[in-house]
Each structure stands twice: as structure tokens, then as C-alpha cells.
Amino acid sequence: MSGSAKLSHTAAMILQTLDNGCNYGFDIMDATGLPSGTVYPALRRMESEGWISSEWEPEKKALAEQRPARKYYRITRAGSEILEASQQRYPLLAKLAGAKARR
């Protein structure tokens, strides 16, 4: 929770988008409208802070569909707590992330 004060609006948007169900880097870019040069380093930083975790999807499943496996990101419990604090700090966060995702 110590990081809640430091969480920028951009990072909060990314967390909110992950919480909304966007699990891949490019999907997050679409939902937030942020460039890849912002989204990916932010994902790395949040992963090192323990707010999100990443995992490769099962190789077998990807092979069966004849496509490369993707890495997906998931919000952790610590991340959810940070997000809650951020939602109080940025009241329009959920609406904003939702609106961009629908666009």
C-alpha cells in the first residue's frame, strides 16, 4: 500500500484496464489509448512491484491452434488494494478506462 501515493494516473489506468479483463499488452494499449513505449515499461515496473503477475499461456493450447503462445498479465491482491486506493484518488478512473475500452 505504500506505493499508492506514488501511483500515477497512467499506471492507475493500466491497472484498472487489467482489472477490467484486458490481459495482453496490445489490448491494454487499445483500451487505454497509451503508446506501447509507455504501457510495456509500466507493466514491467508494476510486475517488479508485485502489483501484477505475468504468465505464459499453455504451450499445448497454442500449438493446437497453430499460433504462438501469448504472455498474459493479471492483477494481484496487492495490485487490487492499490487500485482501490487509486479509484478514490481518481474517481473517474473506472469510467475512463471503461469508456476507452468500449471505443
Next chain:
Amino acid sequence: MSGAVKPPRSVRVCNLMVRVAAQLVPAAQRDDWRREWLAEIWHRWQFLFYAGVWDHRQSWALMRNCLGVFPDAIWHFALQDPVQERIRGWARSPWTCLGALAGALAVVALATGGFPAMRQLVSLPVNDRLVFIWLHPTAGGGDKELPADVPAAWAAHSKLLESVAGFHISRQQTVSSRFGSARPLVIATEPVLFQVLGVRPVLGAIPSESGVVLDQSAWKTLCHGNPRLLGCQVVLGKRVYRVAAILPSDFYFLTRHSSVFMVNRWPADRVNIIARVKPGVSIERLDGELVRISEDTVYYFFKGQLRMSFVKQALLTPVYLFAIALGVAGFLCFWAAHIRLRHIFVAFRTVSRRAVARRAAFFSLKVVLASMLTFAAGLEWSRPQSAVLFSSRDPASGPFLLWLYILMAMAVFFWAVADQRARCRVCLRLLCFPVRIGCPGCLLLDWSGTELLCTEGHGVLHVPHLAPSWDEESERWISLDESWKGLFAQTK
């Protein structure tokens, strides 16, 4: 599915970008990182392709999105311990400090187009006979403009002046034509000004009654530089004027800022005066004659109240001001920082002369570069403001510039001394790892001091938080001998 369609060129370019950027990623994470990006690119292309919306716009968007591989790879690269250590070492180096100052100087040179005002100072004509004249009343103080009937009286009766013109600068009016609008310097003047300055228009003719003369910059802004539009109308405030002439591109009056000359027979109620004197005329002789003419013909009594300055002298005033400001700031700074000459002599006697000379050279170079930066930036960017704010005073060197220079010179010296103190006395690297020392309960509930360390093991800077009255030294450098070398070699 993957083998069904050959990837288009844009996808291949994206894949190439990923492979190039992957070289920056540490080897342990490289494969994982590359797989993630390649998979995302592949899925994006396939999704759009099978949705039937893959086109040029989408392929450009994908390539644009893929540019993010570089910041992402750099993020991984910069997180490595050796890289971070190198960045920290680089930031502490004295060469970085000098390089940053030199870089800032280069940026100012680029932003101003190669220091035009500085070049103007260098290229001043030697036999300049142009004189600014303004009023400094005995009562009331401050510099003021002269009554507008004075230049005509001087022009009619003076034997020492070749020509004389009054002018008044303002920047309050928006000048607009049907092609554009701007807020340039508006110089209300009379036709004879151009004769005084010895300038001829490149297009049109100087109006004898009323009209507007534009310099090249104003001509480009207001009329798009079109020579066919000579004679078009421009609006100054609420009045309409006809553009009568365009001045040469190398001409400027007081400043290189875009200027509009509003020519009238009676430009303003009070004016600054510029005059061209005959060869060999001194300021004292001119003052005597002009005071006498004023008393005899227009009944103004200016004895001891006229101020005159040759244009060359006026334009060089910022240089003198800056030199004075540097001197004052240097003295104040050394006095406030308790730096005495005896300290330097003691240092020369007790410490290696080579080390002291190196420190002195670094300090001098730092001060010179920072001074050049502040002088150039102040001169290039403050002159138009100074000319406008203090148009009723000496137009080329307002008090604004003096105050600006004093403040900037103070900032330069205080920063240079503070930076010097925060560096190792031997290798000149910035000290780091501040450690608080002493017991917080023993000295007014606070720590007794802080110690900073040189990463090369040359010594420790002890900075007491409270200095006793019997010890004026605010900080102490403790050199570390050879026995410490092993410890620092291990920690590197």
C-alpha cells in the same frame, strides 16, 4: 493458420525491430522478451487480417505501436546493475558537469540562431556617430523622455548635429493586416529617423507625412513577404496606415525583434532622441550646445539633466553591467561562503599543488561556462523586453537587464561554490552515500553531522549540523590513506 498467409512487409519490419531492440535486453530475459513481442505482433496482424480490416492504415499503426520495443528494451537495459553503476558514475563525473554546461550553451546558440545580439556587439562600427539623448530630471528622479518639440529646435539650430529624430517605443498595439496579425515593437517616429540611421528601404519609399515602414520580420508576418502587397493597409490600434516601405533584412534598430515604424510628423508627446553628430564632437560640447538651444528657443531648462550615450557605448553597456555583476556576485559569494585567500595559500602549502591547480581550473572553467551561458541567454532574450519596459529610459540597457545579470551572476557563483564543495577534493567526482553521524539525543535532539564519501576512496567530507563559535570551519575534508584502498576496490 500461421502457414496459410505470408506475413506482409510491415509485420516483417516489426519483427526486425524486435530483433534489433532485443540486443539491448539482458541475455537472461532476451528470449522471453522477444517471444512476447513477436507473439503480440503476430496476433494483432492475424486478428485484423481475418476480420477483413487489414489495410495500409492498420499496418502503419502496427509499426507505430512497435516503436515501443525500443523504450521497453532500454528499460530492461538500464535496470542492469553494471549499467546503473555506470550511469551513477557518469552523473558524478566532473566532465559531465562541464559537458552539460557546454551542451546548454550549444542549445542556446541553436535556439537564438547563433547569438545574433552577441554578433551585433562584435560587429559594431568603430567610428559610430549616433547618439541617444534622454532626460534625467533633477527633481522627480528616474529617466524620462523629452518633449516632442525639442528635436525640431535642435535640428534647426544645432551646429554640431547632422540630423536628429525623436521616437517612442510601445508594444501595446496589435498590428494586423488582412494577411496576419502580430504584436511587434511599434516605434512611433518621424521620417527623418531613417536619414539619421542611414538606412534606405529595399522596397517603396519612406513616407513624408504618414505611413508605416516594416522591417523584414514584420513584413513576413503581416504581408507574407509578398512584394506585390506594398501599399496594402495595416491596422495599428484603431487607425489604418498604408505600408510605404520595407527595410533591408540586415537592418535592426535597438533589437532584432520584429519592428513596425509608425511614421508621423508628430510621433508622440514625449520622445527619446537619436541624433547623428558631426565628426569629432564630444558629449560635453554637445551637451552645452543643446542646453543653450533649448533655453533660447523652446524655453526648456535642461542644464545638468540631459543624458547622452553613443549607440556603441549603449550597446556595450550589457557587457559592462555583466562584468560588474560578476565582480559583485563573486565577492558576495566568497564572503558569504567564508572563502578567504589564506585558505587558498594554506591549501597550496599543505596539499599537492597539482590537485589544488586541478580544482581551481575546474572551478574557473565551470564559472566561465555558466557565466557565458547566463550572459548569452540574458542578452539574447532580455533585450527586447528591456527595450519595451524601459523605452522611456536608456533604450539599449535597462535596469531590468542589470538586475537580471546581478541575480544570474549570484546564482552562477553560489551554484559553482556549492557544487565544488560537494565534490571530492582529489578526483572532483560528486560525493555520495550521505551518512548521519552522532547521537540524536546529545545535541539539541538532532544529529551532529553528515558525512559524504568519495566512491574512489579518496576521502570523507564531514559536514557538522551545528558549528561551535570557536570553530568557523563549516565542513572538514578527511583524506583516507592507502590502507582504505582495498575496501573500496572490493565494493566497486
